[in-house]
Amino acid sequence: MLTNKPKEISKDGSFKRQKNRFTTPFGNKQEELVVEPGKYRLLWSPACPWAHRAVIVRKLLGLDQVISLGTASPMRPNIGRVDWAFTLDENNQDPELSIEYVSEVYFNADSNYEGRPTVPVMVDLQTKQAVNNDYFNLTNYFETVWAPHHKENAPNLYPEHLQDKIDQMNESNFHTINNGVYKCGFAHSQEAYEEAFDQLFARLDELEAHLAENRFLMGDYITDADVRLYTTLARFDAAYYNGFNTNRNLIREYTNLWSYARDLYQTPGFGDTTDFESIKKHYHVSVTINPDKTATSILPKGPDLEVWDQPHGREKLSDQQDKFLR
Amino acid sequence: MLTNKPKEISKDGSFKRQKNRFTTPFGNKQEELVVEPGKYRLLWSPACPWAHRAVIVRKLLGLDQVISLGTASPMRPNIGRVDWAFTLDENNQDPELSIEYVSEVYFNADSNYEGRPTVPVMVDLQTKQAVNNDYFNLTNYFETVWAPHHKENAPNLYPEHLQDKIDQMNESNFHTINNGVYKCGFAHSQEAYEEAFDQLFARLDELEAHLAENRFLMGDYITDADVRLYTTLARFDAAYYNGFNTNRNLIREYTNLWSYARDLYQTPGFGDTTDFESIKKHYHVSVTINPDKTATSILPKGPDLEVWDQPHGREKLSDQQDKFLR
DSSP: OOSSOOTTBOTTSOBOOOOOSOOOOEESSTTSEEOOTTSEEEEEOTTOHHHHHHHHHHHHTTGGGTSEEEEOOSSOOOSSSOOOBOTTSGGGSOTTTOOSBTHHHHHHHOTTOOSOOOSSEEEETTTTEEEEOOHHHHHHHHHTTTGGGSOTTOOOSSOGGGHHHHHHHHHHHIIIIITHHHHHHHOSSHHHHHHHHHHHHHHHHHHHHHHHHOSBTTBSSOOHHHHHHHHHHHHIIIIIHHHSOOOSOOGGGSSHHHHHHHHHHTSTTTGGGOOHHHHHIIIIISOOSOTTSOOOSOOOOOSOOGGGGSOOOOGGGOOOSSSSOO | OOSSOOTTBOTTSOBOOOOOSOOOOEESSTTSEEOOTTSEEEEEOTTOHHHHHHHHHHHHHTGGGTSEEEEOOSSOOOSSSOOOBOTTSGGGSOTTTOOSBTHHHHHHHOTTOOSOOOSSEEEETTTTEEEEOOHHHHHHHHHTTTGGGSOTTOOOSSOGGGHHHHHHHHHHHIIIIITHHHHHHHOSSHHHHHHHHHHHHHHHHHHHHHHHHOSBTTBSSOOHHHHHHHHHHHHIIIIIHHHSOOOSOOGGGSSHHHHHHHHHHTSTTTGGGOOHHHHHIIIIISOOSOTTOOOOSOOOOOSOOGGGGSOOOOGGGOOOSSSSOO
16 A cells, blocks of 8 residues: 655645646747757656657757757666756766756756756856656757757757647647656556556557658657657657557567667657666666655666667658658 | 565575475375375465466366365555455355465474465365465376376376476476566566576567477477466466566567467466466455555556467477377
8 A cells, every 4th residue: 555645646646746836938029949959958867768758859850059058867766856867977967067967957946846846958158947747848949949050950849830739739649648657557457557548559559550650749740749759759668668558469479669769769859869778777777756666776678679670661651751841 | 775685585586485385295105195085175365376276276176176276366455464264255265275375284294384374375175275386297297196186187287208397397497587577576686687587588489489480398298387377477467567576578469479479368277277367366465465556545457368269370380289298
């Protein structure tokens, strides 16, 4: 029996993810966050799918030249609260911000902050304050108002004529898949778990059918929707299947979802930002926000990850040479 | 960190299964256990692969007419010690022995018994004492000295001319596979876990190749060796893959091991004694002898078990009509 019900578990045992605290958009209006090269640092951990989205888009668009990156360890620190720590850095400090924990930028911005400090978070390098942790919209800011700072010939991940469709796809995939795996893994009742499990696999089955005809979610080109789906698919077999009880099927047992995932993995910006070792460590060995999941000290040796490099054979689904609309 | 190192964990963190306490053979000599219909009750739990062996062989040979069966729950009782309980029976008592726990027949036989009470165990119905818990040899007794009580036209699961080969196969599979999955799941050090993991999958790969040419382990006919391998294969995807970190591959991802397992499952005596629900409950929800594995109260909904009924197509590997030598 559970003694301490975490804040994000509702009465019926289902997981309700906390709202983001810092949601001021980037833009050109007075009240918006100014878009300015060199002003911000993005904090992430390779374990986190929400942060991984932002890191992929940053790289695809060439924003790595104008927004710096701080990397927290996949291992939660053992300090009596949920946090992310810079134990991979010299002296256990982020070299630019001189902080040990991600929580510090949250407290710098709001000394009464009571939520979980999360990544991704954009930090103002001068004030060392968190200015935006709105993972749901952050990639869209990168894709739109940050466009003046994209690299030459950068892909268009969020074309205007597709934005409604992409938004709908993202919204649906968020509830069933991206956050769906967490609803499975963090459920505190069998009913809440099974409902999330059924919704997750129903949606994966739908996308499996969709991807039989479409090389990417929106057709011939990689868009923001693919980035978001990818970060969950990349963690599925290595972490969620056994760590979160999402064990109807492995992703590598699907024909189209699996070749689609490999197609993305083999695209620069995706595979080269995917750190399976960190992902496995975080979900299997590090303690999570679910108190049921205690550290076991054993890191599962599987699954075989070399299969990600197998040919995907999906070129035939598209008559475009380039995977990106530019 | 672990505070209470269980008795069966050695210094290097590896799992060393306890020796069986009651190993007097069945036979015709003065000092052996008398072979007599109606004299014994076999206690098992559908979760346990070692007990499942004995139940399959008992059924294949028709010994269900002469040895009765008591069934303990897959859920370990919460009584501060490791035990098996008859909570599936009326008044939580085995109807023949009037006991609540399997441990009682161990204490009846040895009031100083300090090991884990295990199934399978053969119990003398008159004295209510455990007389044999030697799972490694029990099926061989059923197959040989119990032959006068086999059903008509019973299969020969342990033919004399193959006994050495079967013994070698069983010995090898025991260390790497049957007990190998436990060595993975109960390891208390990363090194011990990885060594067991590598040995397990190396052996499965060997058998995968062997089964490309052979319908069963010894060729055309099902033998004792198949029964022993089957009970581990049947638990692999549903329990060990995620519960014991044996996650390089699922059995259903192998071509030959998977069709071989289905061939056996679809043979009377195998599938009809395989209780996946109990297996899942035991390994995922019930507490085990590994204190790291705490009850989480969530029973994984997967995997899809209907796949066990898919055609296996292995008839072509044998020119025999009957799967059994009789």
